[in-house]
Amino acid sequence: NLSVSWLGMKMSSPLFNASGVYCRTREELEQVRRSAAGAVVTKSCTLEPRAGNPEPRYRRTALGSINSMGLPNEGYRYYLDYAQAYDDAKPLFLSVSGMTLDDTLTILTELAALKLPCLPEVNLSCPNLPGKPQLGYDFAASAEALEAISRRYARPFGVKLPPYFDPAHFAAMAAVLNAFPLLRFVTCINSVGNGLVIDLDSESAVIKPKGGLGGLGGDYVLPTALANVREFAVLLADKHVIGCGGVKSGAEAFMHILAGATAVQVGTCLHEEGVSAFDRIEAELAAIMQAKGYQRLEDFRGRLKTL
Template sequence: MTDLQTSIGDFQFDNVFMNASGVRCYTEEDLDALAQSDAGTFVTKSATQAKRLGNPSPRYARLELGSINSMGLPNEGLDYYLNYALKFQEKHPGQWIFLSVAGLTMEENLAMAHTIEDSDFNGLVEFNLSCPNVPGKPQTGYDFDRTKEVLTNLFTFFTKPAGVKLPPYFDLAQFDQMAAILNQFPLQFVNSINSLGNGLMIDPETDTALIKPKGGFGGIGGAYAKPIALANVRAFSQRLDPKIQLIGTGGVTNGRDAYDLILAGASLVQVGTLLQEERPAVFTRLSRELQAVMQTKGYTNLSDFKGQLKTQ
């Protein structure tokens, strides 16, 4: 039998798959469906302090090889997701979930971090530094000085297990710079990548941008993102302190895609566009397909091949 168990720090998970924040995790009903699926864990919608409606519709569209979206961080607010997480851990001791936050300012991030620090939440916290679809708000993850400032202020008081979600990078010097910053902090994980920011697609029937917000600019997900996700996971796996583990996100359409992210160094694999289209039942198919690839290779555990990518 092939075993899909994995871990982040001291947190153990029965399956390597989970959702990407923002996809089918908006409401309690969404989160319950993830909890009841074959995913090993799940993450809540990236929260702001107050509820946000997000960008106007249409703000999501299917593409031939993925999706384009400009959601604008619609969410029910931190208290909603924190309360859900506290109820979940009370009902399911020993099952760990991720709580994601994405403040629009440093002050908001720090205020939410204080709220979580003062709570009884005992899972993992994701600080999302990579929201590409909020008009007028640049991604923190592309400002290295700002990223270091945020993390420095954060870890003066925050003691719960935490990690960051990053945008995609495209230059080896960017990997070097960001890894040098991240290695200075007690991070449990790095989640890479968020969607490919500010793509544009056109409806050939109407000559109109497919989505409305930001003049049609939006994050690109799905198969389009796989080579970039693999490169980012691989690059950070070679540069980060071994204590910082990787969550690989981007381009998963089948079990082989997940295998490739693990081969590049991921300890968990998130699913976004595919989950949006196929709903949480997709985790059953992906698990079966990943196990089939492992069996073909003669592997029984993820540790048999994680991070073992060969080069010519």
């Protein structure tokens, strides 16, 4: 039994897509909805549709992926329309990434007015907009954004965080987040921003935007993701942590849940394998649990041993 109940939602599986993967168009969203995934999250949306950065802007590598998509999306009305027509017990999340705080507030205000059973995942961590720093790396600006959101959106919501790399930063961000009771979940982590993948033969960067800099996913990021899940699960005692980063089999999904994740998103692997990845990873997770004698996710969630 891989089911998860949280925030009044029931998921038949802890796995779903990471925002950005299989969720830009209605057709992709429907593929995730009809798959073995336990939930669906939309591509981060802006007020207006965006074409995104010049191509090539995503490349697979031996250890994962690098991308600098630049927020290509159909504009928030498209995703609100999808949410309004959505008729499935599988929870739906709306990823929101306004180009400005005002844009994010406008989108959230319309979402609230529609009273949809659709939780926003507010993106504090897009690394791919030239000239725009990741909000989550500015603690004061993050606090201001969350205050404004809490004033305008009197409903439960979550945030997508960038990876942090220092205990002082985990503590500082946790203190910010703990001041907002309506903030019910954090998704850890977004891609590890601004890596540079170089092709030896051609002596070239492999993606075009930002001189080749892009967000890393896949094997590169698993230990960083697990550290962020673990630290925020401990520091945000009454909030949920959704794990994201480096999940490509049942083993990594198990590790995220052991570190404290309520549910687990799949990004790079889903991009490479398609929605059948959900069936495979779920079967592998179930086999690991059976071999270890665990019947439910709660039997091991957060029970990481330390030495």
